[in-house]
Amino acid sequence: MQRVANPEMIVLARQSRGRSQGELAQDLGISQGLISKVEHGAKAPTTALVNQLSVYLCYPTSFFYRPEHVRGTDSICFHHRKRSSMPVKLLVTTEGQMYVTQLQMKSLLEDLEIVATNQFITLDPDDYDSSPLTVAQMLRRLWKIPRGPISDLVQVIEGAGGVVVFRSFGTSKLDGMSCWPKNSPPLFFINADIPVDRARLTLAHELGHLVMHTHAPASDPEAEANDFALEFLAPGAEIAPDLRQLRIAQLPGLKAHWRISMSAIVMAAKKSGLLPENRIRSLFVQLTQYGYRTSEPFPLPLESPRVLRQAVHVHLREHRYSVEQLAALVDLQPDEFRTLYLPTEQSTRLRVLSTPSDR
Secondary structure: OOOOOOHHHHHHHHHHOOOOHHHHHHHHOOOHHHHHHHHOOOOOOOHHHHHHHHHHHOOOHHHHHOOOOOOHHHEEEEEEEEOOOOOHHHHHHHHHHHHHHHHHHHHHHOOOOOOOOOOOOOOOHHHHOOOHHHHHHHHHHHOOOOOOOOOOHHHHHHHOOOEEEEEOOOOOOEEEEEEEEOOOOOEEEEEOOOOHHHHHHHHHHHHHHHHHOOOOOOOOHHHHHHHHHHHHHOOHHHHHHHHOOOOHHHHHHHHHHHOOOHHHHHHHHHHHOOOOHHHHHHHHHHHHHOOOOOOOOOOOOOOOOOHHHHHHHHHHHHOOOOHHHHHHHOOOOHHHHHHHHOHHHHHHHHHHHOOHHHO
């Protein structure tokens, strides 16, 4: 029996490369109606069309025959943290890239086990006084996080069985996305081009979504996730002594200690009620005057994901896959696989090419 390409994979390939149906049809010299019928499963694509799509969209033909249902029942929770001015097309493209990464994660981890010290669970805010703050405190206790700041949030999330991926989104208007596929680890897809303090708040925000909103709807999920994130990173009762006499000159030191942005520290002071409203307004005005609301100084140290990097290492070193074989396993072309999953190897080759003896 002849294989039939999966319409969902065709849609995903197109969207992840930032192409509309019209653009695809024009560039391939076919009708948009044909593309629409193929993507809706009304017409099976020919082998020749699949080969055209493979070349044009830069995915191996095997990608288009994957059997998964990408959205809906196979991904029980999907969230994103974005600006209201985020272009819809760019959001669709980045969402597609996250779902492609989800499939790659599934293939890379299929024969491996994440050794986690904690586990992801769902906590309904209704069971905790309808308070995201109480949920954040409970999760810190369940995960045995010590009092005080969290030094490496990426390590905490991956230590509970999650997977964190940093990728360039090509925009500053989208901070991150998350999804929790069935029978797979939670995936946090974070913009690699945003500052570390913003990335940490985004990670905590997405963590709040997956913990609180996977099964429990909320009237204002974004506000709940924001409250959860700040409480998880800087518990109100613990940061309070640092806020009572807060001055602008103290913010850099507190940022380094709590590993959250200076704006987030002022927001924590506002939520605490420890300072009068005019003092809060003054602090925000000073942050704006210094230009810190758009670009903060005193960057925090980077936090590096490990799970997928270690999975690739195991496959290459212990399972003796070649790069080409591993790229085929995750349905990528070898060059793109190297760019996404072997960046150290790539930069090492570049350093070698630029040595004085080679000039």
